[in-house]
Amino acid sequence: MAVTSLLRTRWAAIGAVVAITLGAGGINIARATIGSGERTSFVAITPCRLADTRPGITENVGTRNTPIGADGTFTLTAHGANGLCTTPIPTGATALSLNVTAVGPTAATYLTIFPTGASLPTTSNLNPTPGQPPVPNAVTVDINASGQFSIFNKFGSVDVIVDIVGYYEDHNHDDRYYQKTETDALLASKGSLLSAVVAADGTLVRGVNAVSASNTFVGNYSVIFNRDVTSCTFVATPGQTGNSGSVTGRIASVSGLSGNTSGVFLRTEDLTPNNTNVSFHLLVFCP
DSSP states (O other), rough: OOOTTTSSEEOOOOTTTEOOOOOOSBOOOOOOOOOOOEEEEEEEEEEEEEEEEEOOOOTOOOOOOOOOTTTEEEEEHHHHHHHTTTEEOTEEEEEEEEEEEOOOOOSSSSSSEETTTTTTSSSBBOOTTTOOEEEEEEEEEEEEEEEEEEEESSSSSSSEEEEEEEEEEEEEOOOOEEHHHHHHOEEEEETTTEEEOOTTTEEEEEESSSSEEEETTTEEEEEESSSSOOOOOOEEEESSSSSSOSSSSSEEEEOOOOOOOTTTEEEOOOOSSSSOOOOOEEEEOOO
């Protein structure tokens, strides 16, 4: 979605939930390389558990039943039927939308999730500490040609739970062009994609089917939509509310808003990590 109605956004496969960019510093869903005529589209699925490293008979899912140790890496395969994901993820999937939960860390640590075989990124996806309840976060990760991604743990040991909520795949389609107002109306009519761009002070700048936003206290935000979002998938990325620039900060967690079925709760933090106010872009994919 562009800043003005004059800035055109390039679309294909509008009938499906699509990958979009919300300005520089905004959401770039799946880092797949897209050539001329290639588009990456999102396919929501019934959430399924790919892995749970906890050793209990009722808890353990997948190929590992021990925590990830210090400087350890856990590699998972998504293509096909794995864990409790009995509906196969197609070989054409190039990226995944995940909900990843850290459980029982023995030391303050961070987890980084990345395509298997790629260089380890310098950013983190989760930052659990001992004594915390299980810490979840929404994660979008590319997968390699074999359908694999890896989870790196820096300090101590920690169990992880990995749920798949959707995947991305490339398609060839004719290009179509829509002005922002046309695109917003089309997405709203589909009822499958909601969005919000929120300033650091909690101001709702723009969005699709977003009703309001607020900054309840430092680093804590709520965004209210015009429909029930309890069965939807949330993807949030820090970013300026204009058309360019970047921010220092990250999304610590994103989840449904307690007590309000139409709301999404987000917590943002700096690199310390301490709670801090950060502008962000939020996408909500609904089945």
